[in-house]
Amino acid sequence: MLRHQLIHPQINGILGTAGHHSSILIADGNYPAATKRGPRSELVSLNLMPGVVTCNQVLQAILSAIPIESIQTMETEKDGPYALEGDPPVWEEYRQTIQAAGLEIDLQPTEKWAFYDAVTTPDHILTIQTADQQRYANLLLSVGVRMD
Template structure:
């Protein structure tokens, strides 16, 4: 029986085989997961119904199971129909979750097109597609090393 929060067998298996620098994308419901991923990345669709589950719920499960050394978000647009003034509300949720896991990590916003490039590398091992409907909820986690 597992002691951490993550109980999904396929996700657990992929994380167990991931190594330092492997990338894990937690994608919102609008992310083009079928076409924007690494050549060896597995896609797991958890999108049950609109809003279930959220990216933050998946983040909580992943952080309980795997050492993470860097977290990137998709930078918000400042013009156009998807523009926001300031950080998206979901980023505050991420910060709370990161802090509650006892991690000292900052979110690193990355330009949308550079974010897609970062996801399209050989290091990308997993995309978890959620049904999160919040704008700019995509989050890219980079696996660290186990120190204990």
């Protein structure tokens, strides 16, 4: 019986093979998951209907299961139709979830095309596609080291 919150069998199986520096993408509903992922990445679709499941819910489950050492977000655009001033509201939710997990990790905003480049590396092992409708909700997690 698992002791953490994550109970999805396929995701647990993939995470069980992850090593230090492997990366996991938690993708929002707008992310092009079919084309922007690593060559070894497996795709798990949790997008049941708009807004169900959210990136923050997946983050909470992942943080309960494995050590994470860094988290990148896709930096907001400053002009154009998708521009936002300041941080997207969802980032505050992430900060609260990270703190509730007892971690001291700062979100690392990464320019959009650099974010895509970071996702498409051989270290990227898993993309979890959500139905999150919030803009700039994508997260790229780097697996840490188990210290206990």
